[in-house]
Amino acid sequence: MSDFQTLGLAPAITRSLEEAGLKDPTPIQAQAIPHALEGHDILGLAQTGTGKTLAFSLPMIHRLTEMPGKPAPKSVKALVLAPTRELVNQIAENLRPMVKHTRLRVTTVVGGQSISRQINTLARGIDILVATPGRLIDLMDRGAVDLSTVQFLVLDEADQMLDMGFIHALRRIAPQLGQPRQTMLFSATMPKQLESLSASYLTDPRRIQVAPPGKTADAVDQSVVFLPKAEKGAKLREILAAEPEALTLVFSRTKHGAERMKNQLVAEGVKADSVHGNKSQGQRDRAIKAFRAGTVTVLVATDVAARGIDIPGVSYVINYDLPNVPEAYVHRIGRTARAGRDGTAISFCSPDERPLLRDIERLIKRRFSDDAGHDDSQHAEAGAPKGKPKHRRGGQGKPRSAQGKPRGGQGDAGANRAGGKPGGRRRRSRSGGGTSSPAAA
Template sequence: MTGSRRKVSGKSVPIITRGVLGPPPTDQSGRGVADPLTRSQRRTQFDEASATGARKDTVITFDKMGLPKRLVTRLAEAGITEPTPIQARAIPPALEGRDVIGLAQTGTGKTAAFGLPLLTALAENRGKPTPKTARALVLAPTRELVKQIAESLRPLVAGTPVSVETVVGGASLSAQEKRMARGADLLVATPGRLIDLMGRGAVVLAETRFLVLDEADQMLDMGFIHALRRIAAKLPKERQTMLFSATMPKQMDEIAASYLSNPVRVEVSPPGTAVDKITQSVHFLEKAEKTGRLIELLDGHRDDRAIVFGRTKHGAERLSKQLERAGFATASIHGNKSQGQRDRAIKAFRAGDVRVLVATDVAARGIDIPEVRHVYNFDLPNVPDNYVHRIGRTARAGADGAAIAFCAPEEISELRAIHKVMGTAIPVASGTPWEGLEPKQSRGGPRGAGKGAGKPAAAKPRARRRPRNKNRAAA
């Protein structure tokens, strides 16, 4: 890209900038006319802000980044005037058309970090989507996260020609086919359902010039790597790609090398670290003592909202019923719940009608409720990076939060893995650390199987595959 021109399908075309939001000036087609601010002017504007001291640790306002004025106005109307650190560092290179790798914890504003430059780019590249196509694609691992992304971006394009559509599992395929028949400016999707629609010829990606992989680490954990490869093979080579993640596992290097071209890496905090405003603690106790301790702790803050993480669908449902019997307003979300049930549970939790939400990792991905003050790791996660994602459900948007973990003797290896990822040990709240203890029973072992020392090795891969397949179905 040179000056104010962009290469599309091997051709150099002029960049036309127009207002994204509110009714901008229009041409005869009604799709809008050029805004005088070019990308080179944006870069100059941002460089001038940097020259005056607005660097890494100094606040840069949205208007200094070169976002369209109408978009800045919409943000101001929503009370958003200053970018978060990840937004301040990711938006400028994204506006220049660069590929971006953004590393930041949950609750730090990653959606706007890719959403604002994406909406700006869609406005610059005028045109109506052709049937079954998407001009831009955002991939996210779960239905809940897809919905949250779309709900965050739709208000910013209200009253403009830019359309935002979603496709997720658990919803009507025919209804999604019908919506995509007219095409979409921006499509937010889970990989599994997108593959389904592509296979039916309902979605074509040949004209998709912008790709975002959100929560890319979680997509890898859920086994979507093959789906991502199939999707990428259908995208144009000439495109802008952005990848956002809370952690950076080794396999992410393969993703970056395959899908991004000379990316700018933006890192707000080291991968695997927790948000500064989260107070963490761990209780060492026997497995049979967990429910009683949880009830005791929840009773100390009945007016606050809390998310409790379990490892399995059945365990989460059982725990939810136990908490209900103990007098707590409780709901649960997991893979056995329909999309409607999950939506209703989250709506009640957001409204405060439900105070305790019991969830599995996949179901809770994408929940963005600032009022969550406590996150409980009732069961420690098998994947240590998921601990970071779990506790990121609290301390949203600069608020304070508490993350409480329970560790039974058989979970000591999981706790060690979490400490390794975090780079530090979680402070002990009660009990004596299970130093030197080995797990009493493998994660996939049957109840009553004793210490599990004689468990056949062949059972371990089986235990790993099951969550992956179930997670795919849940998305």
């Protein structure tokens, strides 16, 4: 009997887990699922890539299977809100294999797709709706959806719901939801505003925290390259040339910068594409699909992809520009070292970005050294001279490649494969003394 079975999940769900090759729950799943099955509200905090999607979806699916009857026309039984289209699609991809032995259906609504088709789909009634807040409000305004029957609400990446006006959207959506209901908030970071948000939406919640908020995954080998802004392009090409077939995600601060960088790389023969807010949903989906398949090896993106890409084969994240919001750093580098694997994150820092780096350092509680005198005494690698940022790709002097690595399945759920054991050998921390602790499965 597997640990998933001991959690008391319905046989239809454990059967789906077995078919997906998911054997043991991750820490966030093992701790959150029993409380959620009892009907408690949940505030879940865990690093990216640790299986938060199944932590909220499995108990929700279990409780939905116990409820009789089909959803009425235009009604919704369970609502999952996420900040980006990519994340909505990722969540749905995780949920669908888990409901295939049940009568439940999973539906998505996001911007950039036919609203008429979404209206027709909603007219039949929905068991589980995964949506972006903006498009859901559009559908509410058209009278296409009735949220008064919602008995389960999930806010995934809840901290980002505070950004870009999402909090105002939530204030419009929440009063329309059914009562009583179970609400679950999940995030990898915990800004102060999230505390007040959780108080507004959660009733006597169970707080499940498997790592300090803002803590980066242990399996991510982090380094910073200090250089003038004009030298960033040359440094990026030098790093990419060292291992051209590895899947590499490059983050740009702006949409125009991401597109310009992608065009330059393509012109130089690099298999690159881009994902940002100026691309249509179809273009974004095709780029991510090609990146997942390996036909595109470099994906240049804005923070729209910081939480919406779950591809276990991503070996490297390069922060070409440091993010304006320090929490975004945690989510960006969480695109690698997923599902029990290790990975490498390299950040470029120009002189004008030093304040941004200091904010990141305060959040993740570590410092990066440079010739200007950053104190990295707690993390300097034994024998390595201070002030010499390490930026070669791979580790231990040997290039790493995404090819040949075991690939996880079902997105975030891939963290459970093989009993949660890492898919590759553990490495010593590049900037920390001693051996990194195993990544949370």
